[in-house]
């Protein structure tokens with residue numbers, strides 16, 4: 001296997017200044033630039049050559065900023081829909097699936113496209129970084145994906161998760177002790193877990209994953225678009241995805257730009273049809289107000305909205321929307337819209353998808369399906385257009401039914417308002 005894998009050659013570029021520089025290891029920003037903006041990987045190979053299926057996600061490593069190949073990965077799969085396509089009256093509907101659906105080739109045990117991110121981010125690490133501890137805050141899918149990848153590959157990891165979300169941390173076997181879990185107490189939420197993780201990242205020996213600023217995260221998620229385009233043979237006309245941070249949509253747009261430069265898949269940009277789970281809709285509000293800045297969002301109201309929505313993974317209050325090269329720029333460049341889907345519409349879309357296509361899907365993916373139904377009903381999607389529906393998570397119910405599950409338990413419980421010195425003391429007692 002190892003000899004099948006060849007790390008690609010790449011540099012990094014500031015989207016703002018277009019300056020190009022080398023990746024010193026874990027750069028999240030352009031050195032010396034004060035304007036906050038995303039950086040992008042620039043790959044030496046302009047044409048994508050997909051590798052052997054046995055490489056898993058790394059079959060796309062020409063366009064992944066990774067130095068090594070980790071064990072256990074798999075790539076998103078794309079297939080042409082028949083039943084849902086017929087129901088919607090579309091002739092070219094393609095479904096890109098990340099999750100557990102062995103018959104279709106869906107082999108992601110954490111059941112979401114966060115696994116593509118985890119394999120790309122951890123593959124970017126240099127050997128010396130493994131002396132330090134990666135810190136990831138999450139309410140669910142991201143934590144499960146990183147826990148699985150780090151456990152299997154012996155990478156030191158500290159997860160920060162609200163105690164109320166422990167039921168999201170299920171696995172088919174006990175994890176390696178290199179994965180530690182710190183919880184914020186019952187009644188706290190994702191925002192508290194993020195706060196705690198930010199404090200811990202300030203300590204010697206710990207480092208942040210970086211979120212949307214990490215080129216590996218974005219290009220890992222962008223493999224959904226690479227999967228779709230290489231399968232279809234052309235760049236799609238429409239891209240449907242439910243978003244919380246919008247990183248997946250930024251990644252799909254960046255992959256689109258690379259595929260245009262590749263030259264074999266067309267030179268158009270697909271419209272980004274992204275969706276949020278109403279009433280949690282900060283990206284919708286900013287987009288409809290034609291505002292690059294996020295609009296004010298009252299803290300109590302935001303927490304209330306998070307309570308209400310089914311798709312909790314979509315509840316990001318600080319998305320990389322305003323940042324140069326972020327979601328606002330992607331939408332302005334590619335075109336598209338933000339659609340709203342309530343719980344009820346998402347639930348019936350999930351039931352419809354399962355009945356027609358044959359897989360249970362994540363509530364967030366159900367939001368995307370409902371948004372496609374809505375757009376088709378509104379006459380916004382021409383019958384013969386090529387549509388990519390990004391099923392960002394699925395097969396969880398099935399995976400759980402087919403496997404004996406164990407749950408990760410906290411190594412520490414720390415309120416987010418614990419004094420920094422106390423947090424340091426407690427965290428330093430954890431032994432990796």
Ligand SMILES: *Cc1c(COP(=O)(O)O)cnc(C)c1O
Nearest residue numbers: 243244245246247248364392393
């Ligand atoms: C995280 C997540 C999303 C949202 O992804 P972003 O592109 O980061 O907004 C959608 N669906 C599932 C299943 C997710 O886990």
